Amino acid sequence: MTTQDIVQKLWNLCDVLRDDGINYSDYVTELVLLLFIKMEYENTESGILQAHKLPPFARWPELRDKSGLNLLRHYRETLLKLSASDDRLIAAIYADAQTSLKEPRHLEQLVKSLDSIDWFSARQDGLGDLYEGLLEKNASETKSGAGQYFTPRPLIDTIVKVIKPQPGETVQDPAAGTAGFLIAADRYIKDQTDDLYNLTEKQRKFQRNDAFLGMELVPGTRRLALMNCLLHGMEGDDEGVVHVGNTLGSAGSGLPQSHVILSNPPFGTAKGGGGPTRDDLTFATSNKQLAFLQHIVRHLKDGGRAAVVLPDNVLFEAGVGADIRRDLMDKCRLHTILRLPTGIFYAQGVKTNVLFFEKVSQAATGSTQDVWVYDMRANAPKFGKRTPLTDAHFADFIAAYGDEPNGKATRQDLGEQGRFRRFSRDWIAGEKGNGLDIAWLKDDNAEDAADLPEPAELAREAVEELNRALEELDAILAELGEESEL
Known part of the structure; x- marks a missing residue:
């Protein structure tokens, strides 16, 4: 079985949960509480994890060998005990965890189904990859909540390939979600170091415990991130790789400076108390992406590099938006903008970009001299289930970007008919008023009314x-x- 086959088999267990009255939105949370116990056992028995993280009473055989009411009672007690564990990471993963399953036969059916899966095949690609596949499946099927802006795996992998995180560097995601960027960065480093075996034991310990750090506002999403990281062999500190907290509040100001920051901040304006409350940001704004952009600039080490996914409005918004863009181009060398196609996120009308920049210093001025823009949006395929976004779609961009992570490789301006062009800082200030919404290609797709967003959107x-x-x-x-x- 391929990982995709196993993901589909796991997804089909949704029918069992529906029969027990569990709604669609709670499906993944319910399944992963059980799935993590199985995966932790498989990873430890196969040597991927060095030792069991779960105590003996919470290991898979304890569930597999029970049935009926005894099984349901034991499972409920297990979740309660794990939430009160002395191990802070396990306690964080199972904080407030409880099952909504009422029928013992349904839990028994889930346990038997999980036990029957070909886990040897799953280990070939990694159980963490299988887990990520389930999260992505949930995002694509539900089209709601956090899944609305689930960052496509090919985009994450492309960003990591060009940014090239290195062993010994700290990598941060201040809007971690389910930790996709952090896990991709870890995978990239492992691929370059023979799964860390080329490093010293001290270096390996740093990679496992200190190299990666994220922050996530929503506790349920953070739970998924912690499970995801642990299944990839990323343990972090006592609180795990991803901490819970509001990056745009006091918790975010306490995050350390990092060598690399990769992120896709949440879209929209601040509502319901989730807005910026920090007093260390230079410009006050209710726009969450503009606030996150300031955080990223502030928390990059001098010489550090970042890639951040941002919607179009951040590139053209006047007033404080122009001030923040000007500040960005002073303190950092903004060297590349990737204009992404529409439809690659699950909210179809969202238009996004990736900004790549290198921090010079917090006090610098005039750091940006030229900005290169790659237009992947004009005349792009209409992406969706029928035409999924793949790694191959980014091949030309990766070649144009070059091998130097800060965009300093020799580049070629392809002219008005090409997708990659260079624009001077003076042109951006004079012609665009410091706006970065730069487009030059005639987009034939834009004339097709069928491709326009829905009126409601x-x-x-x-x-x-x-x-x-x-x-x-x-x-x-x-x-x-x-x-x-x-």
Whole structure:
């Protein structure tokens, strides 16, 4: 069986959970609580993990060898005990964990189904990869919640290939999600070091425990990230690789500076208390992506490099948006922008870009002299289930980017008919008013009404823009000591 076959088999177990009244959105959370116990056992027995992380009462044979009400009672007690474990990582993974299963026969059916899977085949690709496949399957099927902006694996792998994280470097994702960027960076380094065997024991320990750090606001998503990292042999500190907290609040200001930052921050404006509350950012804004961009610049070490996925509005928003872009190009050498096709995220109308930059210093000015833009959006295929995004779609971009991670390789401007062009900082300031929404190719697809976003999507975008404007006006009134009547 291939990993894809096993993922589909696991996904089909959704029917069992539905029969027990568990809704679609809770399916993955319910399954992974059980799946992690199985995978931890398989990884340890096969030597991928050095020792069991779970205590004896919580290991797979204890579930496999029980049935009926005894099994359900034991499983409920196991989740409760794990949530109170002295091991902080295990306690974090199982914090507030409880099963919604009511029928013993349904739990028994799940256990038997998991036990019957060809785990030897799964180990060929890695159980962590299998787990990631399940998370991606959930994102593509549900089209809601965090899955709405699940970063496609080919995009993550492309970013990591050109950024080239190295052993001994610290890699951070301040909006970690299920830790896709961190895991891809770890995999890249392992591929370059014969699975870390070319390193000293001290270097290996650093890679396992200190090299990677993420922060995630949503506890349930952080649980998935911790499981995902542990199954890939990434343990982190006592709290795991991914910490829970608000990067745009006080928790984020305490994150260390890193050599590499890779991230796809959440889209949209701040709502419900989840907005920026930090006082160490240079520019106040309710736009979460603009706040995350400031965090990334601030938390890069001098000489460090970053790649961040951002929606179009960050590239053209006036006012504070222009100030933040100007500040970025002063403190960092913004060398490359990749204009991504629409439809590669599960919210179809979202238009996104990847900004690649190198930190010069927090006090620097005029660091950006030229910006290279690769347009992968114009006349691109309409991506979706019928035309999935693959690694092959990024091959030309990787070749154009070059082998130097900070974009310093020799590059060729392909002219007005080509996809890769160079624009001077003076041109960007004069012609674009420091806007970075740079396009030159005629997009034949744009003339096809069928490819335009749905009216509801356009309406939502308009409402978001209006809300953002109102929030910024409220902030101005507050600074002036006036009370808003809006």
